[in-house]
Amino acid sequence: MLSTTAVRLSALYLGLFALCAVALVFYITSISVGMQHDRTQEIILSELRVVATSYRRGGITGLVRTIERRSRQPGANLYAIATPSGELIAGNTASIAPGVLDLEGWTSTPFRYTRLGDAEDEEHLALAQVVGLPNGMRLMVGRDIGEREQVRGLVRQALVRALAIMFVGALAIWFFVGRRALRRIDHMSEASKKIMAGDLSQRLPVSGSGDEFDRLSLSLNAMLGRIERLNEGLRQVSDNIAHDLKTPLTRLRNRAEAALSADGGAAAKQEALEQMIADSDQLIRTFNALLMISRVEAGSSTAQMSDVDLSGLARDASELYEPVAEEAGISLVAQIAPGITIRGNRELLAQALSNLIDNAVKYAADAPASEITVSLARASGGQVRLAVIDNGPGVPANRREDVVKRFVRLDESRSKPGTGLGLSLVHAVAALHGGQLLLDDAKPGAEENPGLAAVMALPGWT
Amino acid sequence: MKILIIEDDLETAAYLSKAFREAGITVDQASDGDSGFFLASENSYDALVVDRMLPKRDGLSIISELRARGDDTPVLILSALGQVDDRVTGLRAGGDDYLTKPYAFSELLARIEILGRRKGSRSEQETTYRVGDLELDRLSHEVRRAGQQIPLQPREYRLLEYLMKNAGQVVTRTMLLEHVWDYHFDPQTNVIDVHISRLRSKIEKDFGEPLLRTVRGAGYMMKAGG
Numbered sequence: 001m002l003s004t005t006a007v008r009l010s011a012l013y014l015g016l017f018a019l020c021a022v023a024l025v026f027y028i029t030s031i032s033v034g035m036q037h038d039r040t041q042e043i044i045l046s047e048l049r050v051v052a053t054s055y056r057r058g059g060i061t062g063l064v065r066t067i068e069r070r071s072r073q074p075g076a077n078l079y080a081i082a083t084p085s086g087e088l089i090a091g092n093t094a095s096i097a098p099g100v101l102d103l104e105g106w107t108s109t110p111f112r113y114t115r116l117g118d119a120e121d122e123e124h125l126a127l128a129q130v131v132g133l134p135n136g137m138r139l140m141v142g143r144d145i146g147e148r149e150q151v152r153g154l155v156r157q158a159l160v161r162a163l164a165i166m167f168v169g170a171l172a173i174w175f176f177v178g179r180r181a182l183r184r185i186d187h188m189s190e191a192s193k194k195i196m197a198g199d200l201s202q203r204l205p206v207s208g209s210g211d212e213f214d215r216l217s218l219s220l221n222a223m224l225g226r227i228e229r230l231n232e233g234l235r236q237v238s239d240n241i242a243h244d245l246k247t248p249l250t251r252l253r254n255r256a257e258a259a260l261s262a263d264g265g266a267a268a269k270q271e272a273l274e275q276m277i278a279d280s281d282q283l284i285r286t287f288n289a290l291l292m293i294s295r296v297e298a299g300s301s302t303a304q305m306s307d308v309d310l311s312g313l314a315r316d317a318s319e320l321y322e323p324v325a326e327e328a329g330i331s332l333v334a335q336i337a338p339g340i341t342i343r344g345n346r347e348l349l350a351q352a353l354s355n356l357i358d359n360a361v362k363y364a365a366d367a368p369a370s371e372i373t374v375s376l377a378r379a380s381g382g383q384v385r386l387a388v389i390d391n392g393p394g395v396p397a398n399r400r401e402d403v404v405k406r407f408v409r410l411d412e413s414r415s416k417p418g419t420g421l422g423l424s425l426v427h428a429v430a431a432l433h434g435g436q437l438l439l440d441d442a443k444p445g446a447e448e449n450p451g452l453a454a455v456m457a458l459p460g461w462t
Numbered sequence: 463m464k465i466l467i468i469e470d471d472l473e474t475a476a477y478l479s480k481a482f483r484e485a486g487i488t489v490d491q492a493s494d495g496d497s498g499f500f501l502a503s504e505n506s507y508d509a510l511v512v513d514r515m516l517p518k519r520d521g522l523s524i525i526s527e528l529r530a531r532g533d534d535t536p537v538l539i540l541s542a543l544g545q546v547d548d549r550v551t552g553l554r555a556g557g558d559d560y561l562t563k564p565y566a567f568s569e570l571l572a573r574i575e576i577l578g579r580r581k582g583s584r585s586e587q588e589t590t591y592r593v594g595d596l597e598l599d600r601l602s603h604e605v606r607r608a609g610q611q612i613p614l615q616p617r618e619y620r621l622l623e624y625l626m627k628n629a630g631q632v633v634t635r636t637m638l639l640e641h642v643w644d645y646h647f648d649p650q651t652n653v654i655d656v657h658i659s660r661l662r663s664k665i666e667k668d669f670g671e672p673l674l675r676t677v678r679g680a681g682y683m684m685k686a687g688g
Contacts, residue, residue, distance in 0.1 A: 274679070277566075284564055285648060304547050319617060320643055323656040351647045358650045418650060 010174035017166045025159040029152055036148045040127050041106075047077055047141045048129060060133070064090045067139075071116075076144040078113065078126055084136035091140070092116050101138045104130050110145055125149060184213050188220075200228045237290070240407040244420065245286065252279045282419075289421040293406065296348060296428040308346045311338050314376045314386060317350060321357045325372060328365045332357075335375040340384055342458055344433045349386075352429040355422040356388035356454050362418065364392035367449045382460040383435075389442045391451040400439045423454075430456045463578045464488040467511045468498030468521065469540070478511070481567050487574070495519025502528060507535055508578035511570070514541035514552065522555040529556035536577035538570070549646060568680035572632040579631065591626035594673050594686030596665060598626050607669050617642065618661050625674065625684045634681035658682060 047070070054066035067079045071092035080091035082101050088094075097111040110125040128142025187205050194202045203224060204217040259272030318334040325332040357374060364370040373389040395403055395410060402408045404427040407420040423437070430437045435458035442451025465482065469475040470493050479489045490505070492498035495516040502510055502524065512521040525537050539557040541548060549560045559573050591598040595608045603619055605612045614622065620642050625633055635654040639645040662674050675683050 277679075280564075281566075285650075288562070304550065316643060320645075320649070320653050320657075321651075323660055324651050324653050327656050347646055350645060354645070354647075354649050361651060422650070 010170045010178055013173065014167060014170040017170070018163055021159065021162055021166065025155060025162075029155045032151060032155075033148060036145075036151070037127075040143045040145060040148070043077070044127070044129055044141055044143055047079075048131070051079075051139065051141060055133075060135070060137070063133075063139070067091055076147065078115075078128060078140070078142040078144060080138075080140040080142075081133075082138045082140070084138075093140075094118065094120075096140070100128070101130055101140060104132050107142075113142075181213070188213075188217065195224065200224065200231060237294070237406055241290065244407045245283065248279060248283050248286075252276055252283070255279065286419045286421065289419050289425060290406070292351075293421060293425050293428050296425065296432050299432060304345050305343055306346065307341050308344045308349060310340045310342050310344075310349070310384065310386065311336050311376060313346065313350055314353060314374055317353045317357060318374045320354070321361060325361050328361055330361060330364055330370045330372055333371060333373045335373060335377075337377045340376055340378065340460070342384055342433070342460055344458070345429075348429045348432065352426040352456065353386060353388070355426050356456075359418075359422055359454070360388050360390040360392070360452070363452070364390035367392045367451075378460060379457070384458045384460040385455050386458065387453060387455040389451060389453045391442060391449055394441055394450040394452045395439055397441075403439070404437060426454070426456065430458065434459045463508045463575075464490070464506075465509045465511060465574060465578060466490045466492065466498070466501055466505070466507045468492045468495070468502075468516060468524070469511070469513045470494060470516050471513075478567075478570075482571070482574075485571055485575075487578075493517075495521070495524055499524045499527065502535070503531070503533070509574050510535055510537045511574065512537055512539055512557075514539055514548075522552065522557075525556040538573055538577055540565075540570075566679075568632070569634050569636060572634045572637065572680060576628055576631050576633075576637075591623070591629070593626055593629045593684045594671060595669075596626070596673055596686075598623060605665070607665060612664055614661075614664060618657070618664065621657060621661055622665065625682065629684040632677050632680050632683050637681070 051063065051066055051070075055063040058065065064081060067081055067090045070077070071079050071090070078091070078093055080088050080093045080096060080101075082088050086098075086101060088096070092115060094114040094116045096113045100107055100111045100113075107128050107130070110127055112123045113126055114120060114123055124144050124146055126142045126144050128140050131139045131141075133139055184205070184207070191202055191204045203221045206214050206217045206221070208214065255272055255276050259269050259276070314336045315334065318332060318336070322332045353374075357372065360372045364372055367390075369391075371391055373387070375385075375387045375389065377385055377387075379385045399410060403410060404423045406424045409418065409420040427437045435456060438453075438455040438457055440453045440455070442453045444450065463486075465487055467475055467478055467482075467489060469478065469491075472493065475491050475493065479491055482489045490501055490507070492501050495518040498512070498516065499519060512524060514521040516524075521539060521541075525539070528535065528537075536558045537556065538559040538561060539552045540561055540563060541552065542563045549562075552560045558577055561570060561573065589600050591600070597606045598619075599605075600623065605614055605619065605622060621638065624638065624641050635652070636648065638654050639648070658674065658676075662672075666672055666674065671686065673684055673686055675685060677683050
């Protein structure tokens with residue numbers, strides 16, 4: 001219980017409140033006591049002046065008479081005349097604490113006394129000034145300060161009450177605010193436990209008040225959403241791997257088996273072995289592509305970003321593919337704006353572009369008068385568009401989201417070579433560079449062979 | 463030629479040793495980083511094949527230390543890590559070439575032969591490469607065969623230059639992509655073959671002897687005679 005944040009916070013608040021209250025009360029009492037002290041002294045001084053006047057006029061007898069007269073008046077004023085031996089001969093005090101009359105001037109601290117006519121044990125506190133008379137007698141004029149002590153007592157009482165109220169308040173704050181917050185944190189940790197147990201669809205509770213807890217829940221939920229999507233992606237990839245790698249592995253195995261039992265002799269065995277090596281190479285290529293995509297998606301290549309001459313890169317790629325395209329009866333046209341540089345990873349960009357051209361060469365070859373355009377241009381907003389446009393069969397609008405997924409190929413029969421990973425990599429590379437891969441018809445509205453415009457829209461220099 | 467293979471997988475090491483010996487190369491073997499470093503610093507080799515991840519001491523630290531001691535024996539790094547950044551760190555540590563597992567032995571052999579003969583091969587200072595009656599002038603960028611000038615595109619020139627620089631050696635398609643195009647990945651389509659056949663038609667069409675040969679299952683080789 002003591003370990004909970006709410007209790008600790010309440011205790012801290014209570015402590016601070018109490019400290020402030022004590023300081024405040026102390027300040028107020030010291031000021032009011034000081035003021036009363038001054039007033040007491042003033043009254044005593046004015047009494048002394050009156051008494052002194054009567055002494056000057058009537059000598060010791062006049063003084064005693066005045067004291068006797070004033071002693072009979074009701075009030076808090078005290079008077080006493082004492083003989084050098086300390087005997088009280090006039091005034092309204094029955095006894096005075098010993099030693100008070102020995103020192104002349106102001107009594108430094110309040111002293112005890114009993115009033116004439118009061119019971120013997122009824123002591124009061126007073127302040128006084130003592131004056132020595134010429135014949136060794138002493139005159140004391142003072143004032144009871146019981147009133148002052150009463151005020152101090154009242155203030156002290158008020159302080160205790162205030163503290164009690166604050167304690168109750170702190171308890172209430174803890175109960176209503178702290179415990180509520182605590183309970184919400186408990187809910188959150190409960191939900192996290194469920195999530196840790198493997199239920200990634202769980203979300204942290206959101207109360208809708210938009211407070212700190214809600215904001216925390218919302219960002220944690222967003223994080224969970226991302227984790228869930230990544231997890232889902234991972235699961236899909238493993239399913240894909242299981243399916244798409246099992247097929248070629250089975251084929252490889254079958255070939256080996258066929259080679260073992262082949263009747264065709266050495267030549268047939270040789271051919272089967274060569275075919276198996278080619279199959280293995282294809283498998284390795286698939287593995288590498290998969291690894292590369294997951295690494296690019298994880299963003300681990302960001303460390304190797306540098307300034308890339310995209311124009312040069314596009315020219316090189318076009319030039320690399322131009323003979324292949326020509327051999328396949330395709331004319332490859334390069335429309336490359338000069339001097340475009342972006343911040344990126346040269347190798348990944350080169351591979352992405354080469355994947356796009358590769359696809360175009362593969363799929364455009366069947367179209368009549370086929371043509372591929374590799375274009376690089378600046379678009380509005382500083383964007384750079386690197387595009388490969390062909391006039392092949394294109395990608396139907398409803399499949400465009402699918403084809404960037406791993407192992408998805410439109411060509412169900414898989415008659416064309418390829419891993420089904422090319423566009424996934426392009427997509428990942430574009431995303432790594434803060435851009436995107438856009439797929440569209442090259443000739444919108446065309447009935448047959450609308451072509452494909454694959455555009456990497458990348459952020460340019462900023 | 464004598465090489466050292468530092469590889470912890472015994473089966474791979476045995477296979478590589480056998481294959482290299484069949485190709486006429488003497489092989490020493492080490493199965494961990496410490497003994498590999500010891501052998502490499504005690505003996506003189508024409509080339510080292512170093513696995514990147516080794517017990518006791520990793521491959522890159524072996525290379526860095528050899529380089530720090532002024533040993534410039536060519537090193538080929540073998541690695542299961544194959545991405546762009548891994549290759550860059552490998553080469554930065556002092557490696558001369560980088561090959562990702564799995565690889566074809568013909569690829570490894572071709573690269574080792576070129577690395578191992580690097581000291582004795584045509585140096586960078588040489589201004590003219592000659593194979594048979596084919597001549598490449600590295601200063602004027604002119605190519606002649608039997609005294610007749612052959613006009614080449616810039617890329618064709620670089621392709622021929624690389625092939626002639628390594629004349630008598632097998633040059634794989636990947637090596638051509640790396641050195642002529644600076645591409646460190648395999649395009650799906652066999653783009654190199656088409657470039658080679660274009661180059662071939664220019665340097666061989668009207669001349670008798672074929673110089674640019676295809677080495678089955680491996681790559682290409684420039685060679686005169688035979």
